[in-house]
Amino acid sequence: MGLLVDGKWVDRWYDTKTSGGRFVRQDAVWRDWVTVDGEATGGRERGFRAQPGRYHLYVSLACPWAHRTLIYRKLKKLEDVISVSVVHFHMGEDGWTFLAEDGATGDTLYGSGFLHQIYTRADPAYSGRVTVPVLWDKQEQTIVSNESSEIIRMLNTAFDEWGDASLDFYPEALRAEIDAVNALVYPAINNGVYRAGFATTQDAYAEAFGDLFSALDQIEGRLSAQRYLVGNALTEADWRLFTTLVRFDPVYVGHFKCNLRRIADYPNLSNYLRDLYQVPGVAETVDFHHIKSHYYGSHKTINPTGVVPIGPEMHLEAAHDRARFGTA
């Protein structure tokens, strides 16, 4: 694990000394947008036009943020439109690598050894973390975005000429409510499990733990009255929560010490998790081998032996009770 400093790779773990033991996630740096007409948007200067075959995703199957983009690529039927490279699940002193074994594809564009070489290809003097997902422009040979929440908004609409335009996970009428749910789920749950797991003081851990389970309790209540997070419409808010929920019992309960309750102990959340998992195409994006091997094997400060637990049984194909609410 490390980062680039002026284009040079430095092996360094997260620094929690200046934040009272708290893990503070850095904002993504590349924040441009692919749009239908190629016009710049979001206050940015550079625009990128949606075109089939032009863009590439660098992902890890272990990573919940990258997983969001794979779900969108699958459900929006963009597999022939946007190509993908999968990094190896082990993130060691070189960061993410392109070791092409065990379900990892290698760098199918340039044959690089390390993901940090993709970052320096875009900017030889880049300083910052080297994260997945990366949305890469093969034409301009640069990174468009390394922020998953924005990449999924692009995949939701910009490529509709070649994908499934009938699916909209961020419809105009529901945006305010989706944003409000995200504002609860992101800090307390998506990032909350990391805040608990990477905390280096008891207080920082307890703070994250409290926020996490209070948010899960709220979501459990919400899901007792409706099928999805925003009424009975399946939206972006659900996919953003899903990638954390599916990792919760196999990884976050043990590895990140998020062990007040398992998702399996929440009647609504556990049925909801199965409901989302069973949406056609989604199960193919979930790889428990990469997920468990990555976390337990890569975070040596948390799990020095790198031994990966064998369980738990997940039963995500089992029947769920969510159809009683119908769909919007």
Ligand SMILES: N[C@@H](CCC(=O)N[C@@H](CS)C(=O)NCC(=O)O)C(=O)O
């Ligand atoms: N804000 C980013 C976060 C991405 C992220 O942190 N990815 C993790 C993997 S789960 C990563 O690559 N971490 C490497 C590092 O922090 O050095 C997003 O949502 O796209």
